[in-house]
Amino acid sequence: MSQRKVAGDAGRATIRDVAERAGVSVASVSRVLSGNYPVSEDLRRRVMKVVRDLDYVTNAHARSLAGGGTPTVAILINNITGAAFAHVAKGVEGAATLRGWLSLVGTTGDDPERELALVNLMRQQGVAAVVLLGGAYDYDEYQLRMARFARSLDAAGSHLVLVGRPPLEGDVPATTVDYDNEGGAYAMASHLLSAGHRRVLVLPGHAELTTAQGRLRGAQRAFEAYGVPFEPGLVRHGPYDYEHGYEAVEAALEETPDFTAVLAGTDVVAAGAMQALRAAGLRVPEDVSIVGYDDIPLASQLTPQLTTVHVPYEEMGRVALRAVADRREGGAGRRKGSDGDHLVLGTHVVVRNSVRPPSRRG
Amino acid sequence: MSQRKVAGDAGRATIRDVAERAGVSVASVSRVLSGNYPVSEDLRRRVMKVVRDLDYVTNAHARSLAGGGTPTVAILINNITGAAFAHVAKGVEGAATLRGWLSLVGTTGDDPERELALVNLMRQQGVAAVVLLGGAYDYDEYQLRMARFARSLDAAGSHLVLVGRPPLEGDVPATTVDYDNEGGAYAMASHLLSAGHRRVLVLPGHAELTTAQGRLRGAQRAFEAYGVPFEPGLVRHGPYDYEHGYEAVEAALEETPDFTAVLAGTDVVAAGAMQALRAAGLRVPEDVSIVGYDDIPLASQLTPQLTTVHVPYEEMGRVALRAVADRREGGAGRRKGSDGDHLVLGTHVVVRNSVRPPSRRG
DNA sequence: TGCCTCACAGAAACCGTATCCCATACACTC
DNA sequence: GAGTGTATGGGATACGGTTTCTGTGAGGCA
Numbered sequence: 001m002s003q004r005k006v007a008g009d010a011g012r013a014t015i016r017d018v019a020e021r022a023g024v025s026v027a028s029v030s031r032v033l034s035g036n037y038p039v040s041e042d043l044r045r046r047v048m049k050v051v052r053d054l055d056y057v058t059n060a061h062a063r064s065l066a067g068g069g070t071p072t073v074a075i076l077i078n079n080i081t082g083a084a085f086a087h088v089a090k091g092v093e094g095a096a097t098l099r100g101w102l103s104l105v106g107t108t109g110d111d112p113e114r115e116l117a118l119v120n121l122m123r124q125q126g127v128a129a130v131v132l133l134g135g136a137y138d139y140d141e142y143q144l145r146m147a148r149f150a151r152s153l154d155a156a157g158s159h160l161v162l163v164g165r166p167p168l169e170g171d172v173p174a175t176t177v178d179y180d181n182e183g184g185a186y187a188m189a190s191h192l193l194s195a196g197h198r199r200v201l202v203l204p205g206h207a208e209l210t211t212a213q214g215r216l217r218g219a220q221r222a223f224e225a226y227g228v229p230f231e232p233g234l235v236r237h238g239p240y241d242y243e244h245g246y247e248a249v250e251a252a253l254e255e256t257p258d259f260t261a262v263l264a265g266t267d268v269v270a271a272g273a274m275q276a277l278r279a280a281g282l283r284v285p286e287d288v289s290i291v292g293y294d295d296i297p298l299a300s301q302l303t304p305q306l307t308t309v310h311v312p313y314e315e316m317g318r319v320a321l322r323a324v325a326d327r328r329e330g331g332a333g334r335r336k337g338s339d340g341d342h343l344v345l346g347t348h349v350v351v352r353n354s355v356r357p358p359s360r361r362g
Numbered sequence: 363m364s365q366r367k368v369a370g371d372a373g374r375a376t377i378r379d380v381a382e383r384a385g386v387s388v389a390s391v392s393r394v395l396s397g398n399y400p401v402s403e404d405l406r407r408r409v410m411k412v413v414r415d416l417d418y419v420t421n422a423h424a425r426s427l428a429g430g431g432t433p434t435v436a437i438l439i440n441n442i443t444g445a446a447f448a449h450v451a452k453g454v455e456g457a458a459t460l461r462g463w464l465s466l467v468g469t470t471g472d473d474p475e476r477e478l479a480l481v482n483l484m485r486q487q488g489v490a491a492v493v494l495l496g497g498a499y500d501y502d503e504y505q506l507r508m509a510r511f512a513r514s515l516d517a518a519g520s521h522l523v524l525v526g527r528p529p530l531e532g533d534v535p536a537t538t539v540d541y542d543n544e545g546g547a548y549a550m551a552s553h554l555l556s557a558g559h560r561r562v563l564v565l566p567g568h569a570e571l572t573t574a575q576g577r578l579r580g581a582q583r584a585f586e587a588y589g590v591p592f593e594p595g596l597v598r599h600g601p602y603d604y605e606h607g608y609e610a611v612e613a614a615l616e617e618t619p620d621f622t623a624v625l626a627g628t629d630v631v632a633a634g635a636m637q638a639l640r641a642a643g644l645r646v647p648e649d650v651s652i653v654g655y656d657d658i659p660l661a662s663q664l665t666p667q668l669t670t671v672h673v674p675y676e677e678m679g680r681v682a683l684r685a686v687a688d689r690r691e692g693g694a695g696r697r698k699g700s701d702g703d704h705l706v707l708g709t710h711v712v713v714r715n716s717v718r719p720p721s722r723r724g
Numbered sequence: 725t726g727c728c729t730c731a732c733a734g735a736a737a738c739c740g741t742a743t744c745c746c747a748t749a750c751a752c753t754c
Numbered sequence: 755g756a757g758t759g760t761a762t763g764g765g766a767t768a769c770g771g772t773t774t775c776t777g778t779g780a781g782g783c784a
Binding site (some may be wrong): 012055057058059060061062063064065069070080081083086087089090093094097102103104105106107114120121123124125126152155156157242268271272274275278297298300301302303305 | 374417419420421422423424425426427431432441442443445448449451452455456459464465466467468469476482483485486487488514517518519604630633634636637640659660662663664665667
């Protein structure tokens with residue numbers, strides 16, 4: 001009698017099918033599977049056998065609708081291809097999996113419209129948190145947008161986490177996980193200065209990008225600390241990509257060729273810069289020293305291996321997830337403005353082979 | 363009266379809240395929002411205003427339980443950090459977004475247990491398809507595992523897509539998107555041979571990895587075509603990473619130092635090989651030529667820029683999603699063994715600066 | 725032996741949305 | 755002015771689980 005149902009089953013088996021076939025109630029099956037209620041060994045065995053026979057899995061949608069369900073974190077990235085972001089995603093994903101959480105990844109392609117659409121989509125999914133990665137432009141509008149997102153998610157019982165972005169001002173329900181951008185740049189610049197370099201080409205990134213601003217500021221502070229005048233003419237802004245590194249060095253060799261070192265805002269920019277120097281017949285590090293920022297795998301795969309600033313991307317991801325999980329377990333009604341809203345991780349210089357004392361090439 | 367509900371609302375607003383506040387029925391709200399049923403302009407306005415006021419979004423779980431819902435693709439990756447995989451993921455994600463589909467990413471960490479767990483998790487989520495990326499070991503067990511996955515997903519109305527993995531034998535409901543692994547290796551080896559190289563160090567990858575087997579086979583065929591004896595002693599197997607490239611070259615320089623070119627199984631392996639050659643005082647490409655495989659961004663960021671085989675990773679991702687979408691729209695009851703189960707994309711050699719005719723170093 | 729407690733199983737009430745089926749109002753036609 | 759068709763809104767139900775509430779048999783104790 002129940003054979004017909006099972007045989008002609010086009011879609012997936014339901015909990016009712018399992019119950020019927022095992023000769024027990026639906027409630028019992030649910031209890032065996034979720035395991036949060038005592039059941040007799042006999043019942044468990046009978047149910048599990050049918051579950052295996054039917055290759056049954058519970059319907060996650062129904063489950064989460066009924067109140068149970070796996071918590072989910074959404075990770076929103078500008079560009080899944082960026083090496084740094086991949087590491088953060090890995091950290092989040094790993095920590096999520098460890099707790100049995102699920103993680104979703106969406107890419108925004110640097111488009112604010114898509115970012116908005118994705119945040120809403122994630123809200124529909126009822127995610128426990130939305131993790132936003134990557135640098136942000138245009139400080140004022142950014143603050144407004146993010147504050148709206150934060151409140152909107154908060155009202156829906158979710159939470160916004162900003163990773164590698166500037167923290168939000170005022171009383172906004174969001175968590176920020178950041179690293180010491182300026183401090184890393186300070187240390188990196190100090191490293192060059194203490195090696196004797198005085199004329200340093202600085203490629204901090206886009207002027208509007210907060211990350212670039214921090215890195216530039218750190219470099220400036222180091223110059224001040226060493227009593228070396230900082231030359232605005234040796235600063236060149238541009239995107240964080242290989243091409244910019246190449247072109248910036250090309251232009252600098254034309255206009256201000258007396259620099260003895262390059263302080264790149266990113267390892268990828270450094271790779272481009274290195275290539276341009278070589279194309280101009282200059283040796284690295286004998287003629288020109290060069291340093292990067294981020295410590296992605298590329299840094300140790302270049303020749304010479306790149307001295308750079310290690311940013312704990314993967315740990316940032318883990319920390320972000322832990323912050324969300326703690327908040328969720330530590331009771332929902334957490335006080336606004338409580339501590340732990342802004343976590344800052346440290347960075348450090350990784351010394352490899354791309355820096356030498358300045359030559360007298362100039 | 364309804365004020366109490368709205369004001370004290372801890373979680374998110376429901377469609378009922380919206381209906382009540384707008385003074386219409388739940389059904390009407392649903393119809394306004396999904397837009398697949400005629401509603402009067404007046405009704406639409408009233409409902410939309412309340413939706414905005416309450417910042418309401420529909421519950422995706424409830425929606426998909428009730429039959430509607432956004433199709434979702436799951437992407438399962440070994441390691442999110444791998445550059446090639448990131449590009450496939452990007453292709454899938456992009457194509458999915460274009461159709462309004464959602465995409466989920468999970469990482470297996472090369473662990474078959476986790477792979478199984480993830481496939482089940484995705485089955486629970488009711489995904490439209492599961493896309494599995496990356497090379498696979500152990501041919502026999504692999505076939506069995508995948509066949510089980512395929513049938514299991516198929517029974518649940520979902521579908522398995524293998525990308526960059528060997529196709530399944532027999533009558534299994536799965537789609538494979540592949541590229542011409544062997545052909546690319548053949549072309550790459552021919553490139554070296556036609557430049558005059560005869561003693562070539564080959565680093566195809568792990569011997570059990572099907573990708574490595576294909577690349578090795580392609581190289582062998584090229585040697586045969588050129589009438590050059592293929593030396594098994596110049597083949598060194600190992601993982602697809604930087605360290606293997608370095609160590610393999612180090613060892614080869616010790617044992618069989620007369621090679622004039624390196625045919626690396628991967629761009630990353632090539633990077634390691636290049637570094638080891640430099641460490642031994644050899645110049646690339648003046649003393650030793652070197653080629654890679656994959657054409658990831660790294661290839662053009664090395665010095666010299668790497669000649670390599672371009673694999674259309676992103677397109678593979680797009681193609682994979684298109685295959686799933688077509689199948690889903692083209693009626694569920696597609697005949698088994700129908701065409702389109704195995705799609706093969708072409709590759710081509712990208713010539714850069716890492717190959718020269720052999721020197722008489724030896 | 726009778727009563728009470730405990731351990732477990734079943735029935736039923738939700739969770740939030742889509743949709744089927746029916747009711748109503750209005751415009752038209754004859 | 756009655757009858758028919760069309761456009762649109764509402765009520766009820768289904769989706770597949772979880773959980774609360776209730777019921778029942780077995781065992782412990784007097």
